[in-house]
Amino acid sequence: MSTIHPTAIINERVQIADQVEIGPYCIIEPDVKIDSGTKLMAHVYVGRYTKIGRNNTLFPFSVVGVIPQDLKFAGGETHLVIGDHNVIREHCSIHRGTENAGGITKIGNRNLIMGHAHIAHDCLIGDDNIFSQGATLAGHVEVMNRVILGGYSGVHQFCRLGNYAFVGGYSVVTQDALPFIKAVGNRAKNYGVNNIGLERQGFSKEDIRNIQKAYRILFKKKLRLSEALQQLKEQYSHSERVLELVAFIESSERGFLH
Structure with missing residues (x-):
């Protein structure tokens, strides 16, 4: 059985599995699916056409699945898909896709997305990544698996971050970061193999x-x-x-x- 606080505003077309917790003052738009074991703390906003998997935790004032910040967006049906066992901390924003780029933003499994991080439209995120405080992805960025983004780092649109890459805090990445390397600086440079990592x-x-x-x-x-x-x-x-x-x-x- 799920637990839903009486102050939460949930559209009648939302599908909620068993053992979901929805806290005070959450707002959930139509056509959302939330799988078992997921917890929405107070004041979480879930936009339309969002699918949230199992055992995720969304902290207060996180906003997921709202329309993209793209002037070309015409209001079509696009999606955000979040996998399992992710932690999305306070004031994070994750936007759904755009019509002209596959129409989907995707978050994999077991990612830690710290406070104030931003994941823009059409990003594809793999598994076991860490987004430190304020890390920011522009649209169409691909983050593979076991990547670490330092605090307040930024990634230019259409860039890719390879498996096990490390991006230092406050770095600005404007080209692909190869797997296994350290990328540091504004503009970021390749500082060699991330041996310790x-x-x-x-x-x-x-x-x-x-x-x-x-x-x-x-x-x-x-x-x-x-x-x-x-x-x-x-x-x-x-x-x-x-x-x-x-x-x-x-x-x-x-x-x-x-």
């Missing part, structure tokens, strides 16, 4: 060495990019991590941080 995530010494060697081939040997990538494919065909790095670079549209 990878160790904490359980990477083997061999994997870290391979990533470091791949980094040197990419940035230290003064090869053309095509030559460096070919060399990595030939020398590290056995390394899943290096091949992941190669694939990320080959699919980059904005270029990547150096």
Whole structure:
């Protein structure tokens, strides 16, 4: 059985599963689905066409699923999908997608989104990421898995942050941040492999060495990019991590941080 505070305003077209808690003064627009175990504390606002998975916690004054801040948005049916076990802290804002870009903003599982963070329209967020206080994503940003964004960092629209990337506080990212690296500064630069972070995530010494060697081939040997990538494919065909790095670079549209 769900618990709903009498001051909450919930449209009749909202679907609420069992064991959901909805606190005082929450507002939930039509066509919203909330799965079991999710808790909305006081004053949470959930916009239309939002789907919230299991065991999420939304803290006071968080706003999710409202229309995008895009002048081209014409009011169509677009969506926000939030996965399971996410924590969305005070005053966060997460906007739904736009009509011309797939129509969806997506949040994966087990993400910690700290206070005042902003995730704009059409962003695609993977799993196990940490958005520190005030971290901000422009539209169409892709954040893969186990990424850490430092406090008040900003990411330009259409950029991608690869797996295990680390973005320092107050940094401004204007190109793709490669997997496994540290990006710091305004404008952000690539400060090398995030060795300590990878160790904490359980990477083997061999994997870290391979990533470091791949980094040197990419940035230290003064090869053309095509030559460096070919060399990595030939020398590290056995390394899943290096091949992941190669694939990320080959699919980059904005270029990547150096």
